[in-house]
Amino acid sequence: xxxxxxxxxxxxxxxxxxxxxxxxxxxxxxxxxxxxxxxxxxxxxxxxxxxxxxxxxxxxxxxxxxxxxxxxxxxxxxxxxxxxxxxxxxxxxxxxxxxxxxxxxxxxxxxxxxxxxxxxxxxxxxxxxxxxxxxxxxxxxxxxxxxxxxxx
Amino acid sequence: xxxxxxxxxxxxxxxxxxxxxxxxxxxxxxxxxxxxxxxxxxxxxxxxxxxxxxxxxxxxxxxxxxxxxxxxxxxxxxxxxxxxxxxxxxxxxxxxxxxxxxxxxxxxxxxxxxxxxxxxxxxxxxxxxxxxxxxxxxxxxxxxxxxxxxxxxxxxxxxxxxxxxxxxxxxxxxxxxxxxxxxxxxxxxxxxxxxxxxxxxxxxxxxxxxxxxxxxxxxxxxxxxxxxxxxxxxxxxxxxxxxxxxxxxxxxxxxxxxxxxxxxxxxxxxxxxxxxxxxxxxxxxxxxxxxxxxxxxxxxxxxxxxxxxxxxxxxxxxxxxxxxxxxxxxxxxxxxxxxxxxxxxxxxxxxxxxxxxxxxxxxxxxxxxxxxxxxxxxxxxxxxxxxxxxxxxxxxxxxxxxxxxxxxxxxxxxxxxxxxxxxxxxxxxxxxxxxxxxxxxxxxxxxxxxxxxxxxxxxxxxxxxxxxxxxxxxxxxxxxxxxxxxxxxxxxxxxxxxxxxxxxxxxxxxxxxxxxxxxxxxxxxxxxxxxxxxxxxxxxxxxxxxxxxxxxxxxxxxxxxxxxxxxxxxxxxxxxxxxxx
Numbered sequence: 001x002x003x004x005x006x007x008x009x010x011x012x013x014x015x016x017x018x019x020x021x022x023x024x025x026x027x028x029x030x031x032x033x034x035x036x037x038x039x040x041x042x043x044x045x046x047x048x049x050x051x052x053x054x055x056x057x058x059x060x061x062x063x064x065x066x067x068x069x070x071x072x073x074x075x076x077x078x079x080x081x082x083x084x085x086x087x088x089x090x091x092x093x094x095x096x097x098x099x100x101x102x103x104x105x106x107x108x109x110x111x112x113x114x115x116x117x118x119x120x121x122x123x124x125x126x127x128x129x130x131x132x133x134x135x136x137x138x139x140x141x142x143x144x145x146x147x148x149x150x151x152x
Numbered sequence: 153x154x155x156x157x158x159x160x161x162x163x164x165x166x167x168x169x170x171x172x173x174x175x176x177x178x179x180x181x182x183x184x185x186x187x188x189x190x191x192x193x194x195x196x197x198x199x200x201x202x203x204x205x206x207x208x209x210x211x212x213x214x215x216x217x218x219x220x221x222x223x224x225x226x227x228x229x230x231x232x233x234x235x236x237x238x239x240x241x242x243x244x245x246x247x248x249x250x251x252x253x254x255x256x257x258x259x260x261x262x263x264x265x266x267x268x269x270x271x272x273x274x275x276x277x278x279x280x281x282x283x284x285x286x287x288x289x290x291x292x293x294x295x296x297x298x299x300x301x302x303x304x305x306x307x308x309x310x311x312x313x314x315x316x317x318x319x320x321x322x323x324x325x326x327x328x329x330x331x332x333x334x335x336x337x338x339x340x341x342x343x344x345x346x347x348x349x350x351x352x353x354x355x356x357x358x359x360x361x362x363x364x365x366x367x368x369x370x371x372x373x374x375x376x377x378x379x380x381x382x383x384x385x386x387x388x389x390x391x392x393x394x395x396x397x398x399x400x401x402x403x404x405x406x407x408x409x410x411x412x413x414x415x416x417x418x419x420x421x422x423x424x425x426x427x428x429x430x431x432x433x434x435x436x437x438x439x440x441x442x443x444x445x446x447x448x449x450x451x452x453x454x455x456x457x458x459x460x461x462x463x464x465x466x467x468x469x470x471x472x473x474x475x476x477x478x479x480x481x482x483x484x485x486x487x488x489x490x491x492x493x494x495x496x497x498x499x500x501x502x503x504x505x506x507x508x509x510x511x512x513x514x515x516x517x518x519x520x521x522x523x524x525x526x527x528x529x530x531x532x533x534x535x536x537x538x539x540x541x542x543x544x545x546x547x548x549x550x551x552x553x554x555x556x557x558x559x560x561x562x563x564x565x566x567x568x569x570x571x572x573x574x575x576x577x578x579x580x581x582x583x584x585x586x587x588x589x590x591x592x593x594x595x596x597x598x599x600x601x602x603x604x605x606x607x608x609x610x611x612x613x614x615x616x617x618x619x620x621x622x623x624x625x626x627x628x629x630x631x632x633x634x635x636x637x638x639x640x641x642x643x644x645x646x647x648x649x650x651x652x653x654x655x656x657x658x659x660x661x662x663x664x665x666x667x668x669x670x671x672x673x674x675x676x677x678x679x680x681x682x683x684x685x686x687x688x689x690x691x692x693x694x695x696x697x698x699x700x701x702x703x704x705x706x707x708x709x710x711x712x713x714x715x716x717x718x719x720x721x722x723x724x725x726x727x728x729x730x731x732x733x
Contacts (some may be wrong), residue, residue: 018440063503086635089331090714091551093654094634100515107508111402118405118504127522128630129652132383 005079017080018087018095020102020141021045023056025074026152028064029104032056032121035099037088042078059120067137077148079141097128101138109142113150161373162292165237166285169254170261176217176330177338183219183260183319184358186234189352190223190317197308197339197360199332202324208333214324214475217263220306222316225273231281234269235294240732256319263286263329266322270303273316278307286323318378339442344368349454365704366497370449371416371477372439380419385629386520386616389423389527392416392439395476395516403505409486415478415511415516420527426534439476448478448509452492458499458631476520480558525666539669540627547624552647552684573691573698577641580702582614584632585640588612592646613627613640613650621721624648624675627662638715639683649683651676656720665729674705 018037024030036045049056050068057068068074081087086094103123110116128134159295168330174182180197187195188503198218206213226234234256260267265285272278280303281294299307306318306647343358343365351367358365375392384394395415403409418439421432436442447467450458467473482490491497501509532538589612598721610616615628624645631638631652640648659677686705719725 033457085710089634089710091634091655091717100511103511104515108399108401110405116402116405116408119507122507123511123514125518127518127659129515129518131592131630133591136594 006122017041017079018082019080020095020099020138021047021079022077022102022145023049023074024077024145024149024152025071026117026149027058027073027119028066028071029115030060030063030071031117031119031149032059033103033119033123034097034107034121035092035095037090037095039091042108045074057122063118063120068104073152075152077145079144081137084087086147093126093128094131096124097134098138099123099130100125100129100140101135102141105139105142106145107147113146118150155191161290163289164284166257166261166288166292169258171236172262174215174259174262175338176263176335177342179259179263179321180217180219180339181343184343184347184686186256186319186422187223187224187317188347188356188455190221192221192223192226192316193355194222194310194359195358196361198361199335201332208336209331211331212326212329214329214332214335215322216324217319217321218306218314219319220310222311222313225315225317225596226269226271227273227276228279230273231269231271231279232294233268235281237292246629257283258640260319260321264321264324266320268297268320268322269317270299270307270320271317272311272315276538278303278314278488284323289657304613321439340365342357342456345370345449345459346456349451350455353454370445371414371479373414373416376416380517381521381599383523385526386499387417387523387526388427388530389420389523390427392418393523396478396512401508401512403482403486403508404502405504405609407485407489407502409489409502409505411486412481413512414477415476417523418477420524422531423527426531443469443471443474446473446476448480451479451481452486453483454481461499463501463509463513463667466506466510467517470521472505472521473517475524476502476516478516480509500580522564524662529666539672540625540676542669543673543680544623544625546673546677547680548622550680550684552688569694570691574641576698577639577687577690578643581639581641584638585609585613588630615650615653625680626650627653629654633710634713635709635710636716637679637683639686641687647684647687649680651679655717657713657716660720660727664727668729671728 009132019035019042021116022032023034034045034049036042037076038044040047043079048054059072060066060068070090081095081098087098092148100123103119103121110119159241164675184195195382196219198220200215200218201208201213202213203210211713238254246350257267257476266282268282270278270280279298280297280299282297283294287293297443303318310316311318339360342362344351345362345368347358347365348367348369348590351358351365374393376394379391379393381397382659387393391415395417396413396416400410400411403411411537418441419435421435421439421441425432445460447460447462449456449460449463462468467476467478489502489505492499513688529538533541586601586604586609589608590600592609593604595603604612613628614623614626624647626640626648628650629652631650634652634655636654636655636657638650640650642648643668652658652687661672665671686709689705690698692700695705
């Protein structure tokens with residue numbers, strides 16, 4: 001794991017950052033991509049996901065017919081976005097654009113890893129999805145994720 | 153467990169097969185598939201009239217359909233196998249267009265009660281066998297017949313190497329059977345697209361009577377290659393551009409189903425008419441731009457199986473998507489995953505494949521719609537209905553006051569301070585423009601400013617490289633921190649504004665109310681005035697330090713932008729256009 005990724009782990013509580021987070025379970029070959037700017041950091045968003053109405057829980061049920069508690073290798077990876085007003089505000093369109101590109105990029109490069117995972121989150125494009133810089137940020141996150149996935 | 157063999161009723165089974173629901177052109181295409189599987193280089197479709205005196209538009213006037221190919225042909229055993237229900241799997245290679253071994257029978261019986269096969273593989277003479285449904289009751293059988301004069305003539309005319317197959321469908325069902333013209337028109341419209349890859353890559357020739365069918369690329373990728381990627385903000389509507397160049401993707405991780413996906417944006421016919429002078433009808437015809445033709449074209453083993461597929465609403469019914477064309481190429485490995493039916497005309501995606509195509513389509517649709525609307529706006533501009541232009545005309549006549557308070561700038565120190573703050577404003581604006589240009593170009597690192605051209609800088613400031621320097625209102629893709637507006641100040645433009653057209657409130661005005669030109673003009677003028685008020689305050693309000701004023705104004709602008717954004721997000725509030733909710 002790189003220093004960058006270790007730093008990312010330490011920042012998961014930091015409310016001054018926004019994040020692209022990725023839930024991953026290698027045994028169920030599942031990946032869930034999301035974005036957040038939460039006053040309790042990525043961990044705060046994680047709580048919402050694992051609660052009884054959380055989308056992560058629902059997707060696991062829909063796709064695998066499993067309760068989250070039955071998944072014993074679920075990891076949460078958080079990738080902080082640049083500490084700028086673009087990403088750290090209630091306007092989510094920029095974060096959504098990065099989230100979108102991360103998911104799409106992973107769809108195209110997942111055949112590089114074994115086992116090939118299924119992405120169980122749903123994303124939509126935003127008006128900033130053509131922005132080159134956001135695409136570059138997303139590409140970087142995706143590549144780093146693949147390295148971590150292989151190491152899991 | 154005891155087994156008991158059950159009877160089956162051939163007559164009823166064949167009747168059921170005949171009711172699968174083929175239209176004549178679909179049935180003919182299934183038979184053409186067999187010709188291609190037999191490595192035919194020339195395939196001819198002939199429709200014989202019942203009554204020669206009747207016009208081609210007359211219904212119920214088909215005597216027989218003939219499909220003649222110069223493929224590998226069949227010996228007697230091959231013909232018998234072809235006539236059996238559910239042909240042997242070993243007949244099909246992995247790239248086959250066939251799937252269930254039923255296509256020949258179901259396609260033929262759907263149109264007529266008589267199916268004849270005349271075939272030779274060159275190592276034997278031509279054999280003729282037929283099935284007449286009127287005779288099929290409790291036994292499924294075929295009869296061998298002698299070739300007649302008509303058969304001999306067809307062989308002589310089209311199968312000169314003594315090899316190939318003639319399929320004849322006779323005793324055509326009456327009772328609203330489509331006219332010859334309708335069937336021929338459908339075939340001419342679609343065959344070139346359905347067999348595009350066979351015609352171009354494999355040099356297969358397909359004829360309807362004597363007319364050769366030209367290959368038709370529904371995506372027009374030759375043109376897209378020349379024009380490059382779609383820039384949805386600047387597309388003028390006259391060219392084909394790439395939305396997604398061909399990319400390989402796994403559509404189902406469990407079954408390891410691979411596909412290639414690509415997409416283009418076809419021209420906007422009214423734009424072509426205005427710019428190129430050719431009628432928009434001609435463009436519509438040439439590019440097949442109409443309802444029923446936009447969406448995804450799915451090719452299985454190089455053969456089109458789904459025309460303008462919407463995938464249950466992933467591509468919604470919306471005129472703004474008329475120019476969108478997507479193509480998905482799959483092979484036989486996708487059959488089980490996608491539930492491809494006997495007619496090979498529809499497919500049902502697996503959940504994962506559906507989600508993936510839905511996710512990809514999100515950006516394709518956004519770009520396509522934005523580009524289409526951009527083209528529409530461009531036409532309005534050309535027709536002089538441009539609200540942006542009108543707003544700037546009004547703005548050029550606005551004279552800003554020099555002062556905002558009665559006392560703060562009367563003395564020499566105040567005037568000097570105002571001058572200093574004005575220079576700071578110019579520097580800040582220039583800095584923001586440079587930073588944006590660097591970001592837009594994807595540059596990073598130090599000393600990259602020299603890589604920015606004047607044109608790129610102009611685009612960063614004004615949102616366009618057009619030289620039109622009387623403007624004060626610039627509609628741009630984004631501003632610092634996603635605010636709704638940002639003041640801009642330089643010596644050329646004076647106190648101006650950059651309006652974020654992608655802010656939700658701007659989208660409400662420019663998008664949802666795009667037909668309301670007056671509203672857009674007033675909006676632009678109002679936002680310009682807000683920006684000018686900020687500039688005046690920064691220049692002339694000296695009761696606080698420059699940095700404090702700048703910070704407070706920035707915070708105010710950020711909060712105001714967020715409030716307006718939240719307003720748009722509130723589902724309980726209905727904003728104009730009221731009548732269209």
